[in-house]
Amino acid sequence: MSLVVVGSVAYDGVETPHGKVDRMLGGACTYISLAASYFTQVKIVGIVGDDFAQEDSDLLASREIDLAGLERVPGKTFFWAGVYSQDMNDRTTLTTDLNVFANFDPKLPEHYRNQPYAFLGNIQPALQHSVRRQMNGVRLLGGDTMNFWINDFRAELLETIRHWDFLLINDSEARLLSGVNHLGQAAEKIMAMGPKSLIIKRGEYGAMLFHSQGYFAVPGYLLEQVFDPTGAGDCFAGGFMGYLAGEGVDPGKGPIDAKILGRAVVYGSVMGSFCCERFGVERFRTLTRKEIDRRFEEFRTFTSF
Amino acid sequence: MSLVVVGSVAYDGVETPHGKVDRMLGGACTYISLAASYFTQVKIVGIVGDDFAQEDSDLLASREIDLAGLERVPGKTFFWAGVYSQDMNDRTTLTTDLNVFANFDPKLPEHYRNQPYAFLGNIQPALQHSVRRQMNGVRLLGGDTMNFWINDFRAELLETIRHWDFLLINDSEARLLSGVNHLGQAAEKIMAMGPKSLIIKRGEYGAMLFHSQGYFAVPGYLLEQVFDPTGAGDCFAGGFMGYLAGEGVDPGKGPIDAKILGRAVVYGSVMGSFCCERFGVERFRTLTRKEIDRRFEEFRTFTSF
Numbered sequence: 001m002s003l004v005v006v007g008s009v010a011y012d013g014v015e016t017p018h019g020k021v022d023r024m025l026g027g028a029c030t031y032i033s034l035a036a037s038y039f040t041q042v043k044i045v046g047i048v049g050d051d052f053a054q055e056d057s058d059l060l061a062s063r064e065i066d067l068a069g070l071e072r073v074p075g076k077t078f079f080w081a082g083v084y085s086q087d088m089n090d091r092t093t094l095t096t097d098l099n100v101f102a103n104f105d106p107k108l109p110e111h112y113r114n115q116p117y118a119f120l121g122n123i124q125p126a127l128q129h130s131v132r133r134q135m136n137g138v139r140l141l142g143g144d145t146m147n148f149w150i151n152d153f154r155a156e157l158l159e160t161i162r163h164w165d166f167l168l169i170n171d172s173e174a175r176l177l178s179g180v181n182h183l184g185q186a187a188e189k190i191m192a193m194g195p196k197s198l199i200i201k202r203g204e205y206g207a208m209l210f211h212s213q214g215y216f217a218v219p220g221y222l223l224e225q226v227f228d229p230t231g232a233g234d235c236f237a238g239g240f241m242g243y244l245a246g247e248g249v250d251p252g253k254g255p256i257d258a259k260i261l262g263r264a265v266v267y268g269s270v271m272g273s274f275c276c277e278r279f280g281v282e283r284f285r286t287l288t289r290k291e292i293d294r295r296f297e298e299f300r301t302f303t304s305f
Numbered sequence: 306m307s308l309v310v311v312g313s314v315a316y317d318g319v320e321t322p323h324g325k326v327d328r329m330l331g332g333a334c335t336y337i338s339l340a341a342s343y344f345t346q347v348k349i350v351g352i353v354g355d356d357f358a359q360e361d362s363d364l365l366a367s368r369e370i371d372l373a374g375l376e377r378v379p380g381k382t383f384f385w386a387g388v389y390s391q392d393m394n395d396r397t398t399l400t401t402d403l404n405v406f407a408n409f410d411p412k413l414p415e416h417y418r419n420q421p422y423a424f425l426g427n428i429q430p431a432l433q434h435s436v437r438r439q440m441n442g443v444r445l446l447g448g449d450t451m452n453f454w455i456n457d458f459r460a461e462l463l464e465t466i467r468h469w470d471f472l473l474i475n476d477s478e479a480r481l482l483s484g485v486n487h488l489g490q491a492a493e494k495i496m497a498m499g500p501k502s503l504i505i506k507r508g509e510y511g512a513m514l515f516h517s518q519g520y521f522a523v524p525g526y527l528l529e530q531v532f533d534p535t536g537a538g539d540c541f542a543g544g545f546m547g548y549l550a551g552e553g554v555d556p557g558k559g560p561i562d563a564k565i566l567g568r569a570v571v572y573g574s575v576m577g578s579f580c581c582e583r584f585g586v587e588r589f590r591t592l593t594r595k596e597i598d599r600r601f602e603e604f605r606t607f608t609s610f
Contacts, residue, residue, distance in 0.1 A: 087486055181392055184527045205510040206524055216607055217524035219511055222489045262610030302521055303608055305567030 002041040002066065003245040004112050005033045005238075006131045007121020007144075008101060009046040009070065012280060013081030016088060018227045024280040025056045027078065028121035028144070031231035034284045035238025035271040036119070037063035038292055039246035043112050045069040045131060049077040049100045059281070068109045075100040088229055089203070108134040117245040119237060122146050125153050125160040132163060139250050142166035142241045144233070150177050162194035165251060168237050170201045183208065184215070196251075199240065199265065201233050201272075209265050213255075216262045218303065221273040221295070228279045232272040239271030240264045263296075270295045307371065308550040309417050310338045310543075311350040311436045312426020312449075313406060314357070314375065317585060318386030321393060323532045329585040330361045332383065333426035333449070336536035339589045340543025340576040341424070342368035343597055344551035348417050350374040350436060354382040354405045364586070373414045380405040393534055394508070413439040422550040424542060427451050430458050430465040437468060444555055447471035447546050449538070455482050467499035470556060473542050475506045488513065489520070501556075504545065504570065506538050506577075514570050518560075521567045523608065526578040526600070533584045537577040544576030545569045568601075575600045 012026030029046045036042050043066035052072065060067060078101035081094040106127055113135055120128040120143035128143055141164050149157050150173060161167055167190065171183060177193075178186035187198045187210035197211045206220040243264045249256055270292055277283050317331030334351045341347050348371040357377065365372060383406035386399040411432055418440055425433040425448035433448055446469050454462050455478060466472055472495065476488060482498075483491035492503045492515035502516045511525040548569045554561055575597055582588050 182530070184529070202510070205507070206522075208524070208527075214607065215527060216610070217511075217527075218608070218610070219513070219522035219524050222513075222520060222522075224489070225487070259610055266610050300610075302519065303523070305521070305523070305564055305571050305605075 001117075001245070001248070002043045002115045003036050003117040003119060003241055004043045004045060004069075004108070004115050004131070004135065005029055005036065005119050005121065006045040006106055006128070007032060007123055007234075008078050009044070009048050009052075010078040010080055010101070012230060013079070013095065014228055014230050014279065015083040016228050017084070017086055018225070019279065021279050023079075025059065026080065026230065026280055028231075028234045030060070030281060031234035031275065032119055032121055032238040032241075033060065033065050034063055034281055035235040035275070036242030036245070037065055037238075038271075038287070038289050039239070039242035039267070040117070042066065042242070043069060043115065045106045045108060045112070047071045047073060047100050047104045049073065049075040052077050059285070063284070069106075069112055071107075073100050077101075082230075084229070088226055106131050106134075113137070116140060116250070117241065119143065119241045121234065121237075122149075125149050125156040129156070129160040132160075139252055140165050140244060142168060142237065144168050144237055145173065147173060147176060158193055164195045166197045166199060166241070167195040168199040168201065168233075168240065170203070170233065174198065174200050184210070187215070197261070199268075201236055203229075203232075207236065207265050207269055209261055211258070211261065213258060216258065216265055218262075218266055218269055218299065221269060221299065223273055223276055226276045229276050230280065232275045235275035236268040236272035238268075240268035243267040266296060266299050267292070270299065306422075306550070306553070307346040307348045307420045308341050308422040308424060308546060309348045309350060309374075309413070309420050309436070309440065310334055310341065310424050310426065311411055311433070312337060312428055312539075313383050314349070314351040314353050315383040315385055315406070317535060318384070318400065319533055319535050319584065320388040321533050322389070322391055323530070324584065326584050328384075330364065331385065331535065331585055333536075333539045335365070335586060336539035336580065337424055337426055337543040337546075338365065338370050339368060339586055340540040340580070341547030341550070342370055342543075343576075343592070343594050344544070344547030344572070345422070347371065347547070348374060348420065350411045350413060350417070352376045352378060352405050352409045354378065354380040357382050364590070368589070374411075374417055376412075378405050382406075387535075389534070393531055411436050411439075418442070421445060421555070422546065424448060424546045426539065426542070427454075430454050430461040434461070434465040437465075444557055445470050445549060447473060447542065449473050449542055450478065452478060452481060463498060469500045471502045471504060471546070472500040473504040473506065473538075473545065475508070475538065479503065479505050489515070492520070502566070504573075506541055508534075512541065512570050512574055514566055516563070516566065518563060521563065521570055523567075523571055523574055523604065526574060526604065528578055528581055531581045534581050535585065537580045540580035541573040541577040543573075545573035548572040571601060571604050572597070574604065
């Protein structure tokens with residue numbers, strides 16, 4: 001009973017007001033998997049070059065993440081570099097070298113195909129669709145997307161998200177996809193496109209979840225210091241889907257309890273907040289489930305009235 | 306056991322994407338008082354001209370607001386006009402005619418002076434200070450301010466807020482007053498200036514309350530449609546202080562329970578949300594306490610996990 005995660009595995013160069021790292025492990029699939037691994041068994045689908053370091057494989061393996069679906073091919077691993085603004089609300093991309101990722105065509109190992117949970121990280125919608133088609137037994141499916149696919153691959157994207165249980169995007173993406181400014185109305189329009197629930201990530205302002213019966217909202221966690229927001233949205237997704245998978249949620253047996261969905265959003269928020277505390281994936285080298293649950297309880301304390 | 310409210314009583318001209326009203330009852334004192342009147346008895350301190358309409362007095366009186374401190378002098382009532390941007394996150398002031406408000410020098414009627422609760426709306430800090438000095442028995446004191454006083458009347462403002470239990474401002478004002486960007490650190494610096502608690506209003510993103518033991522946060526209410534955000538922050542203040550006054554909170558008898566403070570923030574949010582549903586003060590012509598409590602329970606539902 002594993003969560004299959006597809007997306008980019010990459011090296012990142014990141015500069016924030018707190019420092020600069022020229023090259024470190026990154027990529028949506030990496031962040032989602034690490035975050036989800038605290039809640040459920042994870043199986044990766046991705047592609048890396050022959051420069052992918054053993055210590056980076058080892059980090060993933062240390063979280064018991066199944067790497068059978070991580071294809072290794074000659075060439076270089078996807079490389080992205082960017083610099084954050086002083087307040088870290090904006091970032092500028094400096095380099096995007098797709099490298100081996102340009103020819104990514106996800107093929108799932110046999111033992112991935114009957115898993116019940118999948119999260120489709122932000123890649124070409126047709127590739128997301130291909131992963132779903134390879135998973136006959138999938139019972140709960142979430143995914144992410146971005147402005148580029150919404151603008152330039154709209155038809156493919158709409159065909160892909162039609163079958164999803166959860167779409168996780170940020171507020172500007174929700175407005176772009178729906179064409180309306182009001183988040184509640186945007187959510188209605190998007191859910192009419194197929195996704196049963198829409199989760200809107202709002203950065204420091206928290207997150208919202210819309211479903212057929214209503215909505216849930218949680219404010220953001222007030223971190224002492226945001227070192228590096230790279231990967232925070234992906235860690236949110238990993239915490240959210242990982243928690244639901246860990247709880248054995250099965251919508252085939254009836255609608256998912258609203259309280260479970262709310263808790264999944266809070267666990268997503270918890271994982272996103274931890275991600276920001278160090279550069280890249282550093283925080284996951286020491287993070288424990290006990291710390292996660294302690295922060296979950298902090299959320300209860302600062303939101304209860 | 307009343308809440309004394311000081312601030313502007315005005316006429317407003319407002320244009321939003323949903324319509325335009327050339328002249329309607331407005332002013333911080335008006336909004337704060339109307340919102341607070343659902344929780345406690347309110348006594349107004351303000352000034353109006355001889356153009357102040359009987360029907361507007363009647364509206365305030367219909368909420369059992371004491372108008373003994375509403376001075377009437379020859380001349381025109383304060384007039385403000387502004388236009389909101391398409392998404393209503395920005396507004397441009399078109400007209401500010403202080404009129405009789407230019408010579409406002411609040412003098413409290415005798416029966417106001419021994420009241421335990423006061424809220425000092427956004428006026429010149431020295432005038433706020435003067436009101437406090439006239440209230441010997443005040444036990445719980447909150448107030449608002451704005452960029453103009455923070456920038457140009459800083460010394461007076463610091464002298465004034467030194468004695469407050471609650472300072473209610475928005476996030477940009479908190480950053481301006483403290484000189485730091487991080488809201489938690491901003492709150493620490495501001496509380497070191499005197500106010501025991503800082504409440505940060507974040508518009509559609511909700512509100513936060515900081516106190517010596519920690520913080521509380523609530524997301525914003527998702528309105529079907531925002532007709533006119535004018536007065537929403539003041540209605541927040543009215544709901545917040547009105548609820549605390551109605552509960553008979555007395556910090557002289559020990560620290561205020563964190564849950565009570567959280568509920569006050571939620572009642573503030575509820576009142577701010579109702580305010581936006583119609584132009585100006587229109588919503589308060591029909592609003593009932595039952596509707597308020599129903600929305601308070603809605604907040605519980607969409608924030609519980």
